[in-house]
Amino acid sequence: MIFSIIARKCQTSWEVIRTRGIRESARYARTRIHDAFKLYADGSFDRRYGTDTAGWVELTDLTCVGSSNVKNCIYYEPTAEPLIHQLLSALPPIQYDQFTFVDYGSGKGRILLVAAQFPFRAIVGVEFVKHFHDIALSNFKRYKTPKQKCFALSSVLMDAAEFVPPEGPCVFFLHNPFKFALLTRVMEKIQRSIQEHPREVYVVYWCARPQYIEYMCGLGIPWREIPVRHHYSEEAKTRRGFLLSYVPPMSAAPPGAR
Numbered sequence: 700m701i702f703s704i705i706a707r708k709c710q711t712s713w714e715v716i717r718t719r720g721i722r723e724s725a726r727y728a729r730t731r732i733h734d735a736f737k738l739y740a741d742g743s744f745d746r747r748y749g750t751d752t753a754g755w756v757e758l759t760d761l762t763c764v765g766s767s768n769v770k771n772c773i774y775y776e777p778t779a780e781p782l783i784h785q786l787l788s789a790l791p792p793i794q795y796d797q798f799t800f801v802d803y804g805s806g807k808g809r810i811l812l813v814a815a816q817f818p819f820r821a822i823v824g825v826e827f828v829k830h831f832h833d834i835a836l837s838n839f840k841r842y843k844t845p846k847q848k849c850f851a852l853s854s855v856l857m858d859a860a861e862f863v864p865p866e867g868p869c870v871f872f873l874h875n876p877f878k879f880a881l882l883t884r885v886m887e888k889i890q891r892s893i894q895e896h897p898r899e900v901y902v903v904y905w906c907a908r909p910q911y912i913e914y915m916c917g918l919g920i921p922w923r924e925i926p927v928r929h930h931y932s933e934e935a936k937t938r939r940g941f942l943l944s945y946v947p948p949m950s951a952a953p954p955g956a957r
């Protein structure tokens with residue numbers, strides 16, 4: 700049995716070398732090894748916590764609520780746990796129990812689960828694919844770790860364009876969830892909410908696209924780049940993280956928020 704597998708692998712490798720040449724084959728092998736490593740690394744979160752968050756999914760054939768924005772979504776891809784920790788550690792020393800954490804485009808909920816390791820007042824995921832929303836709800840039940848500090852987790856099944864930001868202090872998280880047109884609509888809504896209810900608001904933004912980054916950093920909200928170590932994936936080296944921080948003048952700050 701084992702010999703026939705090895706023989707088949709040798710035959711396939713020989714075919715690849717014969718048709719592509721040695722240099723191209725070496726490149727091909729490197730990509731395959733890298734993909735296998737990425738797949739294994741992506742599954743490590745679920746192996747550790749018994750959840751179902753891994754995988755890369757094209758969104759076109761899934762049922763989306765408010766389907767007019769399907770054209771504005773990109774794909775489902777969860778964020779690696781070490782990266783989520785690196786991004787969240789950029790937050791200043793906030794009083795977590797005053798803050799609601801919101802992940803726009805929360806998918807199967809991995810970011811919500813990692814955020815639950817911090818004592819947030821509440822954690823909300825906004826997701827418009829019912830299949831992902833249902834998986835997130837089941838992940839909330841399956842997630843078992845002594846590191847969990849927030850238990851007020853929810854996933855709302857709705858288009859992010861319709862979501863009304865909570866009135867208290869907030870941390871908003873966006874992992875490259877949608878295309879430019881929708882990103883601007885969502886950010887306008889967040890800015891309007893800040894004007895109507897001045898309060899501490901932080902936006903953690905993870906993305907690779909220069910146009911989007913330029914827009915986010917040009918909103919007039921103080922920002923800084925989050926230094927990120929990219930040990931978890933080659934491809935992620937193209938991406939950058941940013942923290943936008945809105946802190947109102949002391950007179951307008953809600954009591955105890957800071």
Ligand SMILES: C[S@@+](CC[C@H](N)C(=O)[O-])C[C@H]1O[C@@H](n2cnc3c(N)ncnc32)[C@H](O)[C@@H]1O
Binds near residue numbers: 825
């Ligand atoms: C790149 S994935 C990020 C998943 C998760 N936040 C994470 O980082 O692990 C983007 C998610 O945004 C969701 N999404 C895209 N457009 C949306 C919209 N208009 N409203 C709500 N969710 C949306 C997709 O369905 C997908 O699950």
